[in-house]
Amino acid sequence: MFKLHPVLEKDTVAVASLALSRVLLMNDARFPWLILVPQREGMREIHKLSRADQTQLMTEAMRASEILEALFAPDKINIGALGNLVEQLHVHVIARFTTDAAWPGPVWGYGTAEPYAPDELERVRSRLVEDFG
């Protein structure tokens, strides 16, 4: 059975469950940052997914990109599948700004997460829930 990795569980809040992926919001107010986790047990690499799941993952990552773009009007979307630290397959979709702390570098490994204030986290999360709904 699929179970979310405890590190992803700890660092994020749940936004939606799509046909393939669970959508999570990183609790890091520095960057609007979604994580898609394909609900397939023991998966580490996108190329090990079935062809149908790969296409669905692309569709869902594009939906996440479009929602972030509409909501935050970023300068750039960054997408990445690394998994060097957390082995469970997950895809990052991040709204980047030329004014953000890590620009133009990648966000991964940059500084330390700054959790949202509780009411701000709930505001962003509920807006995302609505958009994915």
Place this chain on the structure above:
Amino acid sequence: MFKLHPVLEKDTVAVASLALSRVLLMNDARFPWLILVPQREGMREIHKLSRADQTQLMTEAMRASEILEALFAPDKINIGALGNLVEQLHVHVIARFTTDAAWPGPVWGYGTAEPYAPDELERVRSRLVEDFG
């Protein structure tokens, strides 16, 4: 007409031209590192590609992942589309090792590229040309 960005031109050698993407090998001996550039003029974001092109890009990125895996037996494949510095849409597919210089961090922005020796570059390139052929 599609024209490769001069920075990508400078930092890589050509490997293949697939249905959608040009495949390039980064001239950086620290990491086996491919770059896929969809041959669509003025494109910056994957979500702006047509749905058919998105699916094709996924297919081609998976082929790149499988070729790197078969050739280098890495511990992890990293995939990323950033474009914060080079605006032309391009997708990185990188073979990572727990023993490589940047592990477990991302390769982007890490240190300075170390060009291959000319004969080593040609050896790796021609092997990749064969595999994509």
